Amino acid sequence: MLKIRHLSKIFLRGSVNENLALRNINLTVAHADFVTIIGSNGAGKTTLLNLISGVYPPEEGRIEINGMDVTNLPEHKRANFIGRVFQSPLQGTASSLTLEENLAIAVLRGKKRGLRLAVTRKKREEFRERLRALGLGLENRLQERVGLLSGGQRQALTIFMAVFTKPELLLLDEHTASLDPKTARRIISLTKKIVAESRLATLMVTHNMEQALELGNRTIVMEEGEIIFDVSGEDKKKMTVKDLLENFSQIKKRELVEDKMLLV
Amino acid sequence: MLAGFILHSVEEGLLFGILALGVYISFRVLNFPDLSVDGSYPLGAAIAGIMIVQGINPFLTLPVAVLAGALAGLLTGILHTKLKINPLLAGILTMICLYSINLRIMDRPNISLSPYLGHKTIISIIKGLNLPLKSIYLIPLVFFLVVLVLKLLLDLFLHTQLGLAIRATGDNEEMARAEGVNTDTAKLVGLSLSNGLVALAGALFAQYQGFADIGMGIGMIIAGLASVITGEALIRGRTISLITMEVVVGAIAYRLAIAAALKWGYNFGFKPTDLKLLTGLLVIIILAFPILRTKIKKRATKLQKNIIRG
Numbered sequence A: 001m002l003k004i005r006h007l008s009k010i011f012l013r014g015s016v017n018e019n020l021a022l023r024n025i026n027l028t029v030a031h032a033d034f035v036t037i038i039g040s041n042g043a044g045k046t047t048l049l050n051l052i053s054g055v056y057p058p059e060e061g062r063i064e065i066n067g068m069d070v071t072n073l074p075e076h077k078r079a080n081f082i083g084r085v086f087q088s089p090l091q092g093t094a095s096s097l098t099l100e101e102n103l104a105i106a107v108l109r110g111k112k113r114g115l116r117l118a119v120t121r122k123k124r125e126e127f128r129e130r131l132r133a134l135g136l137g138l139e140n141r142l143q144e145r146v147g148l149l150s151g152g153q154r155q156a157l158t159i160f161m162a163v164f165t166k167p168e169l170l171l172l173d174e175h176t177a178s179l180d181p182k183t184a185r186r187i188i189s190l191t192k193k194i195v196a197e198s199r200l201a202t203l204m205v206t207h208n209m210e211q212a213l214e215l216g217n218r219t220i221v222m223e224e225g226e227i228i229f230d231v232s233g234e235d236k237k238k239m240t241v242k243d244l245l246e247n248f249s250q251i252k253k254r255e256l257v258e259d260k261m262l263l264v
Numbered sequence B: 001m002l003a004g005f006i007l008h009s010v011e012e013g014l015l016f017g018i019l020a021l022g023v024y025i026s027f028r029v030l031n032f033p034d035l036s037v038d039g040s041y042p043l044g045a046a047i048a049g050i051m052i053v054q055g056i057n058p059f060l061t062l063p064v065a066v067l068a069g070a071l072a073g074l075l076t077g078i079l080h081t082k083l084k085i086n087p088l089l090a091g092i093l094t095m096i097c098l099y100s101i102n103l104r105i106m107d108r109p110n111i112s113l114s115p116y117l118g119h120k121t122i123i124s125i126i127k128g129l130n131l132p133l134k135s136i137y138l139i140p141l142v143f144f145l146v147v148l149v150l151k152l153l154l155d156l157f158l159h160t161q162l163g164l165a166i167r168a169t170g171d172n173e174e175m176a177r178a179e180g181v182n183t184d185t186a187k188l189v190g191l192s193l194s195n196g197l198v199a200l201a202g203a204l205f206a207q208y209q210g211f212a213d214i215g216m217g218i219g220m221i222i223a224g225l226a227s228v229i230t231g232e233a234l235i236r237g238r239t240i241s242l243i244t245m246e247v248v249v250g251a252i253a254y255r256l257a258i259a260a261a262l263k264w265g266y267n268f269g270f271k272p273t274d275l276k277l278l279t280g281l282l283v284i285i286i287l288a289f290p291i292l293r294t295k296i297k298k299r300a301t302k303l304q305k306n307i308i309r310g
């Protein structure tokens, strides 16, 4: 489904602040995989998702979705296959537009946008129906500006919009990090439900190890632009946060040793 | 006398309303501070001027002006989206290029459009129509209808799929791209539309005032912005149709305010040449108003506390 080969990203190349944000990433994600990604700040998690969605081009490497090379496909065209939810609820929706207008933008992903009315009566009914199934009461607020919604509601709306047109891949970047714990839990259960229903491949960045192990069928750990750990299936089910931390420190130790050897 | 003064300002205000709708699209809908307006407004005037002098039907000048204005907007858009030039600079570059282009179009810095020279303008044709309505009312009525139709068309457009894509681009570019909007195209279309309207305003204004002048674009961007923010201060609408209405109302209010300041301002030492200065001051005052208001409020509460304590 998603195939990443030898992907590297360098920020501010040639300057004193040159930053090798991703180093030779290789990753293959299967169709109904739900991958959680953890790693410390600056590990390159967001950069990886941004490269997959085409926010900027990689310095090296190749990205395939369903066998198609999308490495040079512009971001708005990749939106055809990719739904995205960002860290801040402000990022994924347009505040000055109404709820139904935001949805009308989302339903035309991959389609030509012409001079037809964006929100027709028929579409409004469809929105209402599908929002009702979400069970958040948003179906009664279709004509309100999104800026009036709470952060949790906006994030729920963003998830809803991200999967509305049934993309192949869902990218979630710490999408509950800026919510209060209670709302975050609600958004997580909504995420679980939506991912299970739509059976799309999902990459979810989180800073919560417990959550990373609890959700999905695979977990990867990133550090300094590399994938340093990758666990899935039964191994993942058995794994506890303690195991993860132990693994993590062992890898760190090994790296330290290697670094020392280099110095010698 | 006063009625004539008001009518005159309203007529000008309605034409400025068209300009203001254009400025609204770039500044507010697209969130793109487009300065090409100072070039595309006289571009419309230059085209109207030269076509009319050559005896072409004055109504034909309008679509040509719109098209030329749209091309100017497209240029700014391409400078920004394809060549990654910053919006302000892209607009200024177009504006400066248009200065020479406008001079080429007119072939001189000023073209007079006078019925005494046998030139037919839209205004002279309407006045010659022999309708039962007196022409002093006819002209504002026609202008009003033109602005109304443009406003309604713009409202409609901003609710289409393409219009919504443009609004989303201006509101949240990151979201727009993530939702599959080609934000470059959205900007190009928006800027073309904006400058098309601005050039239309220029073409009409040249015929209304009876001349096209190379300098008539100076400060038009601020005039347009003044109209937009005056309207916003007066009405504070939330829906598109309310907002476009407030833009037009703002343009009329702005023209009235400026005309009044010029008419009675000589008591305070104002001269007709102070027009741009007045416009600048008006914009500064409106922009500064929210900050001044909170400052004044703070002062007031402080004073109150002191009084209570004291």
Ligand SMILES: Nc1ncnc2c1ncn2[C@@H]1O[C@H](COP(=O)(O)OP(=O)(O)O)[C@@H](O)[C@H]1O
Binding pocket: A011, A012, A019, A021, A039, A040, A041, A042, A043, A044, A045, A046, A047, A048
């Ligand atoms: N647009 C950018 N320009 C320059 N450096 C960047 C940019 N985006 C990210 N970086 C750098 O790349 C590294 C990885 O960042 P990021 O992917 O955001 O980390 P994470 O999401 O794992 O916390 C960091 O060192 C960050 O400072």
Ligand SMILES: [Mg+2]
Binding pocket: A045, A046, A047
């Ligand atoms: Mg991040």
